[in-house]
Amino acid sequence: MRPYVSITQATALEVLSSPLSLLVLLAALAMEVFAPVFHYHQFGDATRMARDAAISALFTCGAVFAVFGAIRSVRREIETGTMEMALAHPVSRSGFFLAKAAGVAVSFTVFAVAVIGIALTMFAGAAVGGAIAEETAQLARVYGPCVAAGVAAMVLPLVLAAALNRFFRFRFTLTAFLLATAIAAVAGVSSMFLAGGDAMRLVPAAVLAIAPAYVLAAAATAFAVRFRANAAAALSGVALVLMLPAADNYYRAEALARGGTVPPAYVALALAAAVPAVVGFLLIGIHFSRNRE
Amino acid sequence: MNMEAENVVSLANVSKTFRDFWLRPTVAAVDSLSLAVRRGEVFGLLGPNGSGKSTTIKMILGLLSPSVGEVRLFGLSPRSVAARRRLGYLPELSFLHPFLTAAETIGYYAGLCGLTRREASRRTRELLAMVGLESVAKRPVGEFSKGMARRVALASALVGRPELLVLDEPTSGLDPISTKEVKTLVKALAQGGMTVLTTSHLLADAEDICDRVMILNHGKAVAEGEVSSLGTSLEEFFLAKVGSVQDFALAPFLR
Numbered sequence: 001m002r003p004y005v006s007i008t009q010a011t012a013l014e015v016l017s018s019p020l021s022l023l024v025l026l027a028a029l030a031m032e033v034f035a036p037v038f039h040y041h042q043f044g045d046a047t048r049m050a051r052d053a054a055i056s057a058l059f060t061c062g063a064v065f066a067v068f069g070a071i072r073s074v075r076r077e078i079e080t081g082t083m084e085m086a087l088a089h090p091v092s093r094s095g096f097f098l099a100k101a102a103g104v105a106v107s108f109t110v111f112a113v114a115v116i117g118i119a120l121t122m123f124a125g126a127a128v129g130g131a132i133a134e135e136t137a138q139l140a141r142v143y144g145p146c147v148a149a150g151v152a153a154m155v156l157p158l159v160l161a162a163a164l165n166r167f168f169r170f171r172f173t174l175t176a177f178l179l180a181t182a183i184a185a186v187a188g189v190s191s192m193f194l195a196g197g198d199a200m201r202l203v204p205a206a207v208l209a210i211a212p213a214y215v216l217a218a219a220a221t222a223f224a225v226r227f228r229a230n231a232a233a234a235l236s237g238v239a240l241v242l243m244l245p246a247a248d249n250y251y252r253a254e255a256l257a258r259g260g261t262v263p264p265a266y267v268a269l270a271l272a273a274a275v276p277a278v279v280g281f282l283l284i285g286i287h288f289s290r291n292r293e
Numbered sequence: 294m295n296m297e298a299e300n301v302v303s304l305a306n307v308s309k310t311f312r313d314f315w316l317r318p319t320v321a322a323v324d325s326l327s328l329a330v331r332r333g334e335v336f337g338l339l340g341p342n343g344s345g346k347s348t349t350i351k352m353i354l355g356l357l358s359p360s361v362g363e364v365r366l367f368g369l370s371p372r373s374v375a376a377r378r379r380l381g382y383l384p385e386l387s388f389l390h391p392f393l394t395a396a397e398t399i400g401y402y403a404g405l406c407g408l409t410r411r412e413a414s415r416r417t418r419e420l421l422a423m424v425g426l427e428s429v430a431k432r433p434v435g436e437f438s439k440g441m442a443r444r445v446a447l448a449s450a451l452v453g454r455p456e457l458l459v460l461d462e463p464t465s466g467l468d469p470i471s472t473k474e475v476k477t478l479v480k481a482l483a484q485g486g487m488t489v490l491t492t493s494h495l496l497a498d499a500e501d502i503c504d505r506v507m508i509l510n511h512g513k514a515v516a517e518g519e520v521s522s523l524g525t526s527l528e529e530f531f532l533a534k535v536g537s538v539q540d541f542a543l544a545p546f547l548r
Contacts, residue, residue, distance in 0.1 A: 002404055002407050002408070002409070003404060003405045003406070003407055005404065006401050006404025006405055007405070009404075010390060010393065010401055013392065013393075014390065014392055017392050080388055081384060081386060081388035082388045082389065082390055084351075084354075084356055084384065084388060085382065085384060085388045085389075085402075085449075086405060087354075087355070087356060088354045088355075088356065088377065088380065088382035088459075089377060089380075089382075089402065089405035089406060089453070090374045090375070090377045090378040090405070090406065090407060091374070091377075091405055092374055169431065171392075293356075293357050293358065
């Protein structure tokens with residue numbers, strides 16, 4: 001098992017150390033924090049805006065993160081010869097592929113934790129702030145700290161990572177990514193004190209956005225073994241388009257805006273559809289890696 | 294004595310033809326090659342560019358499958374994990390993860406060899422000291438010179454204490470002092486009982502370290518023999534078998 005753990009760790013490290021990954025994370029956080037800001041005072045639909053921005057950021061940026069993280073990692077292994085080096089060790093081809101896919105999944109999970117943390121914060125701020133605003137017109141008192149937490153999750157990691165890189169030679173992008181995730185996770189947990197359990201209503205909807213990203217990650221990892229980066233990205237795009245008809249059901253998240261939640265049975269159904277898709281793409285990837293020369 | 298057990302590597306009438314997307318044959322890289330590498334010897338695979346050395350090495354490592362014939366590594370299929378557990382490989386170019394430090398790189402390959410974290414850590418320190426890179430252990434290998442990267446790759450090849458060390462152009466990119474150190478190291482490893490299979494363009498290097506050589510040209514074995522019994526320099530022997538110096542230089546273009 002140890003060889004495969006090493007490959008998974010190295011893959012997660014590579015994806016999280018990539019400047020592109022950090023940029024995608026910062027873009028997702030910016031979408032979550034700033035997209036709803038200007039609407040809060042105008043439409044009186046704050047929780048809906050916060051929820052839509054969070055789910056959109058998770059779905060779009062998550063898809064980009066998963067697909068490009070997987071393709072870059074696998075293609076680099078193939079094109080620079082490190083896969084050859086690994087396969088000259090006591091590692092099976094299918095095991096190598098599955099360990100790579102696991103590494104991509106681990107790195108995407110870290111990304112998702114960061115995005116959901118800030119989503120919970122903004123959702124709680126909108127829910128509580130909206131209620132206060134109706135009574136006292138002092139939305140900024142509650143919403144302000146939530147925006148501050150979101151901005152801190154974007155700016156503070158960059159400053160700290162730069163300092164740690166300057167004085168202790170820490171990896172800049174990896175450190176910034178992990179610090180952003182830690183700050184977002186703390187902010188997300190803290191938001192529960194602000195909004196009680198109300199913010200947690202977002203989680204089932206977030207699961208609906210995360211599930212297709214895992215499917216795309218598996219698809220991109222499999223395609224990257226057989227095809228060059230552009231072709232693998234195009235095929236992953238096709239996989240995304242094929243999944244989109246199912247995405248209209250995400251409008252079930254509408255229930256959130258009315259104070260309800262996504263039914264657990266529906267979340268279970270979405271996961272039941274995602275798991276066979278992930279397994280199917282992994283089997284395709286195993287087939288490609290066994291026959292690769 | 295059982296010769297099969299004595300042979301660490303054996304190829305029997307192996308051919309390898311590469312094919313394009315439509316499965317049309319494009320290049321016959323290796324043609325009816327048979328060879329045996331005996332336990333404890335340093336075996337050199339020599340030949341001009343495009344002679345099939347790297348393809349042969351890749352078939353021995355299980356990275357390529359032969360089109361015809363059979364390759365055995367420790368009596369097993371080269372694709373078997375059990376066979377590759379006893380193998381160390383230094384490729385022609387130092388294939389390393391640029392985002393890992395020197396210590397992490399050796400630790401990574403220690404992990405691939407199945408060493409525990411503690412063993413991996415101890416072995417990494419030993420090997421960094423052996424290749425003289427202790428002072429830069431925490432620098433990413435992406436920042437290393439070609440020679441330093443070569444040393445990290447060599448340490449990575451040795452991390453699992455292999456019985457067979459496969460070296461593809463081991464002195465490629467090294468300065469004369471480092472080249473001498475590598476040759477001394479290979480001799481010491483061979484004296485310690487390790488079997489070494491090496492390729493080289495540098496005949497003087499091969500002459501210094503190899504017990505036995507095989508010369509390949511156009512994918513075929515054109516000569517094989519003990520270095521000590523050639524009765525001439527390896528360079529003269531090589532040129533007599535491959536052709537003129539011009540043929541050697543032009544060989545890849547004349548095919």
